[in-house]
Structure formats: C-alpha cells, structure tokens
Amino acid sequence: MKRRITLLGALLWAAAPLSGKETAVATLNLRETLQATWAVPAADTAAGGGPLRVGRVTFARGFGTAGGSRLELALGGRATRVQARTGVDDTAGELATIRFLIVGDGRVLYRGPWQQRGGPAVPLDVPLAGIQRLALVADVRGEPYAPADWIEPVITHTGAPPAAVAPAPGAAPAAALTPAGPPRFAATIVAGVRPGRPWLWRVGVTGAGPLAVTVAGLPPGLGFDPATRVIAGHAPSAPGDYRLRFAAVSPAGRAEQEFLLVVGEMIARTPPMGWCSWYCMSGRVSDAWVRAAAEALGRDGLADHGWTQVNIDDFWMTRPAADDPRRLELAARERLGRPAGYYKAAIADPALLGPARDAQGRIQPNPRFPDMAGLTAWLHARGFRAGIYSSPGVLTCGGCTGSFGHEAEDAAQFAAWGFDYLKYDWCSYSLETDGLERADWRRPYARMGAALRAQPRDLVFNLCQYGRAGVWEWGAEVGGQTWRVAEDLVDTWGAISAAGFFGEERDRGAGPGRWNDLDQLMLGRIGWDRKLHDVRLTPDEQRTQFALWCLRGSPLLLAGDPAELDGFTRALLTNDDAIAVDQDPLGRPARRVVLSPTLEAWVRPLAGGAVAVGLFNRDEEPAAVELRWDDLGLAGDWRAHDLWRGTVDPGRRNWSGAVPRHGVEFLRLDPFPP
Numbered sequence: 001m002k003r004r005i006t007l008l009g010a011l012l013w014a015a016a017p018l019s020g021k022e023t024a025v026a027t028l029n030l031r032e033t034l035q036a037t038w039a040v041p042a043a044d045t046a047a048g049g050g051p052l053r054v055g056r057v058t059f060a061r062g063f064g065t066a067g068g069s070r071l072e073l074a075l076g077g078r079a080t081r082v083q084a085r086t087g088v089d090d091t092a093g094e095l096a097t098i099r100f101l102i103v104g105d106g107r108v109l110y111r112g113p114w115q116q117r118g119g120p121a122v123p124l125d126v127p128l129a130g131i132q133r134l135a136l137v138a139d140v141r142g143e144p145y146a147p148a149d150w151i152e153p154v155i156t157h158t159g160a161p162p163a164a165v166a167p168a169p170g171a172a173p174a175a176a177l178t179p180a181g182p183p184r185f186a187a188t189i190v191a192g193v194r195p196g197r198p199w200l201w202r203v204g205v206t207g208a209g210p211l212a213v214t215v216a217g218l219p220p221g222l223g224f225d226p227a228t229r230v231i232a233g234h235a236p237s238a239p240g241d242y243r244l245r246f247a248a249v250s251p252a253g254r255a256e257q258e259f260l261l262v263v264g265e266m267i268a269r270t271p272p273m274g275w276c277s278w279y280c281m282s283g284r285v286s287d288a289w290v291r292a293a294a295e296a297l298g299r300d301g302l303a304d305h306g307w308t309q310v311n312i313d314d315f316w317m318t319r320p321a322a323d324d325p326r327r328l329e330l331a332a333r334e335r336l337g338r339p340a341g342y343y344k345a346a347i348a349d350p351a352l353l354g355p356a357r358d359a360q361g362r363i364q365p366n367p368r369f370p371d372m373a374g375l376t377a378w379l380h381a382r383g384f385r386a387g388i389y390s391s392p393g394v395l396t397c398g399g400c401t402g403s404f405g406h407e408a409e410d411a412a413q414f415a416a417w418g419f420d421y422l423k424y425d426w427c428s429y430s431l432e433t434d435g436l437e438r439a440d441w442r443r444p445y446a447r448m449g450a451a452l453r454a455q456p457r458d459l460v461f462n463l464c465q466y467g468r469a470g471v472w473e474w475g476a477e478v479g480g481q482t483w484r485v486a487e488d489l490v491d492t493w494g495a496i497s498a499a500g501f502f503g504e505e506r507d508r509g510a511g512p513g514r515w516n517d518l519d520q521l522m523l524g525r526i527g528w529d530r531k532l533h534d535v536r537l538t539p540d541e542q543r544t545q546f547a548l549w550c551l552r553g554s555p556l557l558l559a560g561d562p563a564e565l566d567g568f569t570r571a572l573l574t575n576d577d578a579i580a581v582d583q584d585p586l587g588r589p590a591r592r593v594v595l596s597p598t599l600e601a602w603v604r605p606l607a608g609g610a611v612a613v614g615l616f617n618r619d620e621e622p623a624a625v626e627l628r629w630d631d632l633g634l635a636g637d638w639r640a641h642d643l644w645r646g647t648v649d650p651g652r653r654n655w656s657g658a659v660p661r662h663g664v665e666f667l668r669l670d671p672f673p674p
C-alpha cells in the first residue's frame with residue numbers, strides 16, 4: 001500500500017521494527033464509533049451508504065461517519081503509527097467543514113486542517129509509541145451531520161492487533177447536592193393560562209423540613225392544597241396579570257416569591273420542564289411505568305425543582321393488526337438513521353395489536369394503558385401535567401395508530417382524558433401529501449392546532465417534524481408553543497453538538513410561548529425498551545448539554561429513567577440557578593459569540609439586567625481562557641456567579657481559568673455595583 005508520509009513519519013517509519021504488522025481500522029468493530037446519528041458506520045462505505053468519495057476520487061477502503069464522531073482503539077502500547085487520509089465526503093453540503101484529529105491518551109497528537117467538500121483527501125501519519133488509548137475524531141462545523149471519511153486508516157503495531165472499544169465515561173466532577181438549608185422556591189416564576197381554563201401548578205420548594213407553604217393572592221376559582229402543594233381549579237375569565245405570593249417557613253428560615261399568573265392567550269410562557277418516556281421506555285411504555293417515573297420525580301425532589309411535565313410518547317395506542325405492510329415499511333423507512341428494527345420487539349408483541357378505533361371512531365389505547373383518564377387524574381393529584389403523543393399520519397413513527405382523518409376526535413379525546421400537552425410527530429404523514437413545500441409541512445399541524453384550540457382545556461402543542469421547512473418561523477401561527485428544530489438525538493457528543501451548537505439564527509424569533517425544542521436531555525440512564533445504559537457522555541459533556549439547552553431556552557425534558565438517577569445527574573437537574581436561566585421570564589435565548597474554532601460563548605440576557613454566559617470548549621484538550629466581558633459586548637463591571645460551584649468570582653472585567661475538554665463554564669453576571 002503506497003501513501004505519502006511526513007518527514008518525521010519517515011524517520012519513525014525507518015526506526016520502527018520492520019516486522020510491524022498492519023491492521024486496517026475498518027476491519028475492527030466499527031459499532032463502537034460514537035457519531036451524531038443512530039446509524040452504524042460500515043467498512044468501505046460513506047455515511048448514507050454510498051462509496052467513499054473525496055475530491056471526486058473514489059476510495060475502496062476506509063469508513064465514513066456521520067457528523068462529529070469518535071472511534072477509540074485500545075493499543076496496549078504496541079502501536080508505532082497510524083496512517084490515513086481524511087476528507088469531507090463528496091455527498092456533503094457546501095457549508096460542511098471538518099477537522100480530523102488523532103488523540104492519544106488524552107493529548108492531541110495530530111490536528112488536521114479544516115477541510116471542505118471538493119478538496120483532496122489529506123494524508124496523516126502519526127507516531128504512536130507507548131500510546132494506550134487512541135481516538136480517531138472528526139470535529140464538524142457548518143453542517144451538523146456532514147459525512148466525514150477516513151480513507152485507508154491503518155495502524156502499524158507489534159503483537160496483538162488494536163481493538164475498538166467504548167470510550168471510558170470519565171470521572172464525574174464533584175457536584176454535591178445543595179445541602180438542605182433555608183427554603184427556596186423553584187426557578188419558574190411566571191405561567192400563562194387561557195381565560196376560564198383549568199389550571200394546575202405544583203408549587204416547587206426545597207429546603208430542610210418541615211416546610212409550611214402558603215399561597216396568597218389566588219383569584220376565585222383556584223385553590224391551594226398545602227398537603228400536596230398543588231394549586232388547582234379554573235383560571236379567571238377576565239384576562240390580566242394575577243400576582244400570587246408564595247411563602248415557605250421552616251426551622252431553617254423563610255422564603256417568599258412572587259409568581260405571575262398571566263391570564264390571556266399565551267400559554268407555555270417558559271419552556272416546558274419534565275420527563276418524556278421515549279428514550280428509556282420506547283415501545284414498552286405502560287401506565288405502571290409512567291406512574292413509577294412520576295413517583296421518582298416526586299420522591300427524588302425533582303418535581304420540587306420544576307420537573308413536572310410527564311409525557312407519554314409513542315406506543316400508548318394500538319397497532320392496527322390488519323395493517324398494510326407497505327405503509328408500515330414506508331413509515332419506518334422514512335426516518336433515516338433509526339437503528340434497524342429497534343422497535344421490532346414491540347411490534348411483535350401481540351398485546352399491542354388491536355383495532356385502531358372503536359365504532360365511534362375513538363382512538364384505542366393498548367392494554368398497557370387501561371384507564372387514561374385515571375392516569376391523568378393520578379398525575380394531576382400530585383401536581384404533574386400529563387402529555388400524550390400522536391402523528392398527523394395514519395401511523396406513528398413506531399407504526400401505531402396516528403390521527404390522520406380523525407384530528408378533531410383525537411384532540412377532543414386527549415382533552416377529555418385530561419391531557420395538558422400533545423407531541424405531534426410527522427412520520428407517516430409523507431404518505432398523505434403530494435408535496436413537501438412549506439404549505440405541505442404546515443397543513444397537518446394547522447389542522448391539529450385548530451382542533452386543540454377548540455378544546456375546553458389548554459394543551460401545549462409540540463410540533464415534531466425535526467426542524468423542516470423553517471418551522472420556527474410558522475410554528476406559533478399554527479397554534480404551536482414548541483417545535484423540534486433538529487433530528488432525534490443520540491447520547492453522543494456528536495449528536496449533542498449537532499443540536500446544541502448549530503442553528504442559533506433559529507432562536508431569534510423564540511421567546512415566551514414559542515420555544516425551539518432541541519429534543520430531550522440525554523442525561524441519566526436511557527435505552528430502548530428499558531434496557532438501560534448510562535448515557536455515553538462524559539460528565540463535562542452532560543453539563544455542556546444542560547447549559548446549552550438552558551441558554552437557548554429549549555424545553556427541558558429528561559430522557560433518562562427518573563427512577564435510576566445517579567448523584568451527578570440529580571445534582572445537575574436540581575441546580576436551580578442553572579434552571580433559572582432556561583426559565584427566565586424575559587425569555588430571550590442566547591446569542592453565540594465565536595471566540596475561536598473551538599471556543600465559544602453563548603450569552604443570554606436575563607430579566608432584571610443580569611446576563612448568563614456559557615463558555616464552551618469544543619476542543620479535545622482543556623483550554624486556558626482569558627475572557628474580558630467586553631469581548632462579549634458587555635460593557636462595564638460585572639460580578640460572576642459560578643453556576644456549577646455556587647461561588648462568586650471577584651473579577652469584574654474579566655474571567656480567566658481552564659475550561660475542560662467538551663466542557664463549559666456556566667456563569668451568571670450581575671451588574672456591579674448592583
């Protein structure tokens with residue numbers, strides 16, 4: 001095999017034992033690759049299935065990945081060099097910009113040039129003496145899922161060949177739960193409800209107990225139960241601002257909080273917060289498991305920090321038994337990148353089969369949900385809001401009954417059952433439309449939006465069509481309050497980066513009542529059909545995700561099973577100061593300030609003149625940073641409050657410190673003097 005090598009490479013090559021063996025990386029277990037989509041890289045193939053093609057040259061050997069990716073190899077110190085060529089696949093879009101890195105034992109050994117589509121493959125030849133763990137990394141900019149090709153990557157080694165391995169998760173930074181002290185109210189301090197509609201609010205408050213909680217200023221029609229701390233009833237019929245006053249007293253202290261209830265047309269004045277069944281229960285979700293999840297949110301105290309939305313995703317309804325197999329196949333195929341057959345087990349389960357609708361046309365829950373109204377009543381009694389899922393097509397993404405042709409009945413049914421939220425997932429609707437113009441993408445959502453609006457209760461409407469046709473520009477016009485702006489997530493750095501670091505221009509129109517949904521928070525333990533694993537993100541990557549979602553004002557819907565949260569995740573999810581950034585009543589998402597190709601700040605103005613800043617290091621190594629506030633367009637003096645550590649930095653003009661690899665420094669700046 002002929003390839004160009006660098007001078008240093010040539011010297012090392014000469015020094016290497018001639019008996020060195022060569023192992024082609026593409027022959028190793030490529031399933032270990034972490035990349036931005038669920039698809040698994042295949043040998044000798046670009047992401048998307050075609051040949052590897054870079055700069056109009058086709059290559060027979062290598063492997064392609066989708067978006068930011070990482071493949072780790074255990075070398076055992078036996079390797080002498082890695083050689084490859086790298087390139088942006090010719091199927092990439094114009095904006096795709098990719099840099100390939102070789103990382104050995106946590107140090108960047110090779111940092112390639114930023115490459116673009118059409119350019120030639122770039123050779124690399126990197127000595128590896130003594131390296132135990134090697135990572136082949138593609139760092140992607142401009143286009144989140146751009147195909148990145150490793151051409152003929154070969155490791156030269158002695159002894160046993162290298163093995164592809166799962167990256168080690170890394171130690172969790174010290175993140176103790178805030179010790180229970182004086183009472184503190186949850187971060188959300190404003191809510192909206194339409195005139196005369198049912199309204200439910202769990203007054204979240206934490207601190208060393210026992211806590212006596214009172215609510216003053218409630219308009220007639222709403223009552224507070226101090227035992228459950230739930231406000232329930234009907235909103236006044238007169239639009240306007242109602243100022244409620246929460247107070248909590250304990251032996252450790254006292255807290256007061258004004259809470260603004262705005263009676264009017266706008267609901268979801270702050271992004272919804274809670275949990276959704278999809279990434280941990282998927283095709284096996286059931287009434288019992290949903291209750292268990294809600295119970296865990298209550299028991300672990302998450303509900304007291306505002307995690308009160310409980311959403312049932314796909315697979316609560318029947319699967320039509322006498323299905324047209326063609327439709328099912330099309331519906332399944334349409335969502336590229338799904339792991340092959342991941343919901344096969346659920347489909348094979350005869351318990352799910354049944355008529356789609358009864359004689360009156362009513363959609364049928366499957367036997368795992370024996371009593372929908374009973375379930376929502378149970379959730380409401382504990383202060384949780386209930387969410388449900390459907391599709392504008394005949395089938396959902398999982399092949400269960402969708403709402404096509406029955407939108408009005410289904411909206412009425414969801415409201416009658418007592419649901420407060422609907423996620424409406426495009427999937428098989430492509431079968432029902434001739435075109436894919438913006439009007440075609442809008443039509444089914446406008447239909448369901450109007451049907452929901454006609455109900456006697458408020459349902460938050462989430463448009464799930466993966467950010468197509470500029471949904472952030474028209475989602476609110478069709479009655480939506482939140483809309484997904486990206487593809488389904490995977491628990492990888494590539495996927496979190498693809499959703500979180502891209503598309504900030506979409507956030508410009510976001511704000512109270514209209515939120516861009518970056519998809520669920522990949523935190524805790526997830527897995528199809530409740531075969532759970534710890535998310536494959538390092539603790540710093542998890543913090544990065546949480547901070548980005550908060551800065552961008554995304555809904556915060558936990559993906560992990562609430563019954564299985566570890567201490568680090570719980571500390572992250574109960575960080576009221578971080579949550580307050582997401583739930584800030586001003587509702588203006590952050591703007592991005594690019595400081596270097598790997599360092600960026602996201603800057604979010606907060607109500608009352610404070611500013612939240614996330615300083616993100618997207619590099620493979622820690623970064624030493626000197627940041628002046630005026631680099632971010634912030635004039636004057638500011639006092640920096642460290643949202644991870646709870647400390648206050650005396651620096652008024654700047655911040656300096658180290659930001660870990662893939663990590664974030666998350667700060668709130670308060671004007672100084674105050």
Ligand code: GLA
Nearest residue numbers: 278313314397398425464488
């Ligand atoms: C789509 C959505 C996911 C989930 C599944 C259910 O992929 O994007 O969030 O709802 O369908 O099948």
